[in-house]
Amino acid sequence: MLYxxxxxxxxxxxxxxxxxxxxxxxxxGAGQGWSAGFDPAEIIAxxxxxxxxxxxxxxxxxxxWYQTTFDLPWGWRGQKILVRFNAVSYLAEVWLNxxxxxxxxxxxxxxxxxxxxxxxxxxxVLIVRVDGKLAPDRVPPGELKGRPGAxxxxxxxxxxxxxxxxxxxxERPVLIYTEPQAAITDLTVVTEIDGADGVVxxxxxxxxxxxxxxxxxxxxxxxxxxxxxxxxxGAAALxxxxxxxxxxxxxxxxxxxxxxxxxRDGAVADCYTLPVGIRTIAVEGDRLLLNGEPVKLLGFGRxxxxxxxxxxxxxxLIVKDYxxxxxxxxxxxxxxxxxxSEQMLDMADRLGFMVIDETPAVGLFFFEDGxxxxxxxxxxMIREMIDRDKNHPSVIMWSIANEPHTASLEAREAYYRDFxxxxxxxxxxxxxxFKAMADLARDLDPTRPxxxxxxxxxxxxxxxxxxxVGLNRYFGWYTQSGQIDLxxxxxxxEIELIHTLYPKPLIFAEFGTDTIPGHHAQPPEMFSxxxxxxxxxxxxxLADTKPFVVGQHIWNLCDFKTGxxxxxxxxxxxxxxxxxDRRPKxxxxxxxALWRGEDGS
Ligand code: BDP
Numbered sequence: 331m332l333y334x335x336x337x338x339x340x341x342x343x344x345x346x347x348x349x350x351x352x353x354x355x356x357x358x359g360a361g362q363g364w365s366a367g368f369d370p371a372e373i374i375a376x377x378x379x380x381x382x383x384x385x386x387x388x389x390x391x392x393x394x395w396y397q398t399t400f401d402l403p404w405g406w407r408g409q410k411i412l413v414r415f416n417a418v419s420y421l422a423e424v425w426l427n428x429x430x431x432x433x434x435x436x437x438x439x440x441x442x443x444x445x446x447x448x449x450x451x452x453x454x455v456l457i458v459r460v461d462g463k464l465a466p467d468r469v470p471p472g473e474l475k476g477r478p479g480a481x482x483x484x485x486x487x488x489x490x491x492x493x494x495x496x497x498x499x500x501e502r503p504v505l506i507y508t509e510p511q512a513a514i515t516d517l518t519v520v521t522e523i524d525g526a527d528g529v530v531x532x533x534x535x536x537x538x539x540x541x542x543x544x545x546x547x548x549x550x551x552x553x554x555x556x557x558x559x560x561x562x563x564g565a566a567a568l569x570x571x572x573x574x575x576x577x578x579x580x581x582x583x584x585x586x587x588x589x590x591x592x593x594r595d596g597a598v599a600d601c602y603t604l605p606v607g608i609r610t611i612a613v614e615g616d617r618l619l620l621n622g623e624p625v626k627l628l629g630f631g632r633x634x635x636x637x638x639x640x641x642x643x644x645x646x647l648i649v650k651d652y653x654x655x656x657x658x659x660x661x662x663x664x665x666x667x668x669x670x671s672e673q674m675l676d677m678a679d680r681l682g683f684m685v686i687d688e689t690p691a692v693g694l695f696f697f698e699d700g701x702x703x704x705x706x707x708x709x710x711m712i713r714e715m716i717d718r719d720k721n722h723p724s725v726i727m728w729s730i731a732n733e734p735h736t737a738s739l740e741a742r743e744a745y746y747r748d749f750x751x752x753x754x755x756x757x758x759x760x761x762x763x764f765k766a767m768a769d770l771a772r773d774l775d776p777t778r779p780x781x782x783x784x785x786x787x788x789x790x791x792x793x794x795x796x797x798x799v800g801l802n803r804y805f806g807w808y809t810q811s812g813q814i815d816l817x818x819x820x821x822x823x824e825i826e827l828i829h830t831l832y833p834k835p836l837i838f839a840e841f842g843t844d845t846i847p848g849h850h851a852q853p854p855e856m857f858s859x860x861x862x863x864x865x866x867x868x869x870x871x872l873a874d875t876k877p878f879v880v881g882q883h884i885w886n887l888c889d890f891k892t893g894x895x896x897x898x899x900x901x902x903x904x905x906x907x908x909x910x911d912r913r914p915k916x917x918x919x920x921x922x923a924l925w926r927g928e929d930g931s
Contacts, residue, residue, distance in 0.1 A: 331440065331717045332516060332602060333672055334414055334507035339600045342507035343403055345413075345456070349376045349500075354393040359459065364395050366428040367455055376504060379419070379497035379640025391462045391488050391496055400506070401452040409508040411449050413456070414442045416502030416672065419641065420468060421461040427454055436469065436707065437498070438668035438690050439714040445506075462498025464488060467700025469707040470667070470692045472496065477697070486895035491693030491735075492667060493903060494633055495891040497640035502671055510600045512538035514592055519721045520777055521608040523621060528575025528608035534566045536592055536600075543593040544568060548606065550586035551576045561592070577621050578607025578723040580661040583682030585723075605679055607723025613779045613797045616878035618835045620684070620726070627662035627684055627881030628925050629655060630907075631840050634670055635890040637910065643671050650912055651887060652681050658907075658918065659925030664783075664839060664883055667692035667732045669715045678724035686781065686800075686837075686883075687719050688729035691767075695735040696759040705763050709770055716774045727779045730767040732839075733802060734782075736760035737789040745789055746809075749827055756791035764792035783839045787824050793832040798880070801828065802840035806865055812856055814865050818872055829878050837881030841869050842905040847915055859916035862907070866917050870924055884921065888912060 350370030419437025434441035464472025544566035547556035576584035741755030783800035806817025854860035889906035
């Protein structure tokens, strides 16, 4: 899937701004014909979650209607015209001028409607009904009402199976754009390294059944080259070799400019430009290799989360968070727990961050209620994520899920007594689901490793199907509370056990402690800045002694909004090394000193 762009052959306009809006708690909108136009009750900003924009609606996770009007920009008439929603959480149904365009389920991935022939020159009315409800058969799931083995230890309000606020609304831009009639519909760029040469392979898909040629040119760093091939059956494959290529890496995120043209009798019928980073990523034994060299990921789990906008795209926040991560000496992050905005990934390409790109499959459980639908949605989301993000050099790994509830209760009981792993500790439904998901990810993209992020430790049988083991661990916090050294002793034993069972690279995908800024204690005690600093630095030092631990991602970059629960004071998770308004806690300085060298320079 290509992001819309304006160039000599295409045009794009952003429909974001102030839209008309109406909550629909009684679910009367459909019956009253709001899809053809409605009397607005509010004005709302797009993109942004609705929850924090009004005085009384924070916890409203139901139906709401958005409406905007627009005229077609000058010169667009007669072209193919599409509308793209970059993300609507959770389920969107869309009408244009009273005609239903369709619907999309899943809150963090884009969807497109072809509106050619339906859009008027002036006075178009675009209406979106957003359904934010939580349900067991949605991904991520909710409304589990504390079912054992399927939910957080205590039920939070709103009732999610995951630990962040279920913000909803139109949270990323809405774009309208043109495509030529004979259009490049998709590009897949794969890079290889051959000695000192970089090999850039481009696969093009196009919508046209006429004789066309595809042409690519690649420019940058003193190189300029290209090639041309005939399009056959709507596809073409082209290869450009770059001698003495500058490779993409966190230290030097070199990008080349790729320009792809579709040509009819020598004249340009469509064109598209894309930055390309030449790099390889691979797993060899228990090492992760970037450009053939072992690499270690230092960084964070994060959230798209900020006051007032909720999960809404906020470009300045993207800039700020990269500045903070860079200041810390980080080179990587995970898009916990859903694919982030495309703008975030564009910046990762440019700034040299290695990204573990994660689907919205957080808090999955494997009881029957809705299992089949959840499986289908998980697969849909893997497809959509890979389709959207496959051309980013920064994306080095796919994460198919975070913290599924996979182990049987019996297995957990034995394990937490003394790390005994019983035969077949995972629920068979979970094993089947994850095997299918990992296979799908590899089929769609054989060039990137696949990971699963689990809290089940050595009980996670699905580690069998992935290339990299992702482990979330809070020993010394949720267990061994107040006893960091005891917790780390257990962790040391556990990762050796996991490594024996699954001799693959392992990433500490989450570790951290809730920390109230300004709360101090000597000796360190839970919730104090000293406790967080000691916990993180000691776990980092443990990771550094284990060659197979190829990543350390602290939970979390910043404090973030959650539902209300006894373990979430004031409705926040306080595990950030920065506060929600991005101020450092003590741990930020201590970890920075470790990651950047002892003097923190
Ligand atoms: C893990 C989850 C993460 C939570 C974190 C925590 O993956 O989403 O926020 O632990 O408890 O369970 O802080």
